[in-house]
Amino acid sequence: MISVRGLTKRFGDTTVLDGIDLDVREGERVVIVGPSGTGKSTLLRCLNFLDRPDAGTITIGDLTVEAGRATPAQVLALRRRTAFVFQNYALFANRTALGNITEALVHVQGRPKAEARARAEAILREIGLADRAGSYPAALSGGQQQRVGIGRAMALEAELMLFDEPTSALDPEWVGEVLDLMRRVARQRRTMLIVTHEMQFAREIADRVIFMEGGRIVEEAPPERFFAAPQDPRTRRFLARVSGGGSPARPAGRA
């Protein structure tokens, strides 16, 4: 169970997150959508303190961290209960595909090397990259890198998986394989919080869709209702824009 209360983040005079309240049940898949620059990514980055929130509390399981007075040990504990998938993949450039997955298993979780290796090899098979185990990130395509990024997050078996626009930096030809993998992860009923512009994907895998604008949650609903009968005029405007022509989002139905 994840519970966020009054999460607030300011950059200078700009309030990027304006008192976010959010609960996520175990195994729930929540997709966050909304216009650019409305704090979706910042929300994810505040949940594991990549960005330091200014106020509010974050509870994951039995760990509660208060924004203003989080100790380094608490921040570390919070990060070890979450896994993060980056928009730009952020694979360790000095580690192979296999090494990217084993790294935290050995040097954060303290598992024996042989066990970590076996687990990483199983993950590589699952993400279809067993034959690239020894490749460094620079030698992998964008789609392959992001699949390793997702594999690295899966291996951690964290209580909460955070996906920050995992397909936004990809060439269109690689989007499909990454979304396929995310569908697979979603079927494993892991707790997922996903920021994405892929509306069709959201419709397919989300238990709940959240619409954010101006640093606040405007509306949240199950996907059927969210897409068919949005309540707030801002949500309706956004959905009309992304499904109409000339939108920044990819057309529904692809992938």
Next chain:
Amino acid sequence: MQGLDIGYMWGLVPVILGYVPLTLGMALAGMACALVLACLLAVERVARVPVLDRAVVLFISFFRGTPLLVQLFLFYYGLPRLVPFLVNIDGVTAAVIGLTLHFSAYMAESIRAAILGVDRSQWEAARAVGMSEGVMMTRIILPQAARIAAPTLVNYFIDMVKSTSLAFTLGVTEMMGAAQKEAAGSFLYFEAFLVVAVIYWGIVEAFSFLQRRLEHRLGRAYSR
């Protein structure tokens, strides 16, 4: 102009070569100690530990701001007075201490720049998987910074090899000292120091070759 006494030079080569292990020994010991110290200094400069940061800035400022020769004399004549158990400090030890501190100050700055040159995504990924700052540094950031800093660090090492000749002024019989002694008997100073110069040159060329191999190796992960 007098011709060079080539025969004398040939005879001198094996004599001077006999002192190469001492030169390399001082340089390698100095480099190993300087690398460790420079990494610590650089990490501190990036982390900016209160109070300690001031001391580190002062340290770097002093050892970059004064000549190596002066520092060597300070250690050779000063340490025995400051630290009682170093009363019998020999020239080689004083030289290695001096080379270590002097070059660590320079190397710390280039390692610091290299650390800051590691892409932001690498820091974020390390933190996101739950690494402590220490593990992040040793496992992810410093190995990548090493590749960025390698060419400059090898340059400092080459400079250090040549700087070991200053140990001569502390009474150490190394390549320079040996040449000086030989020439004192034959009066063929030019020939003797020419042999020394060529041998230094050869050593440095050998390390330049190793440098290219090292850079290739460090770059392996980053090429397609």
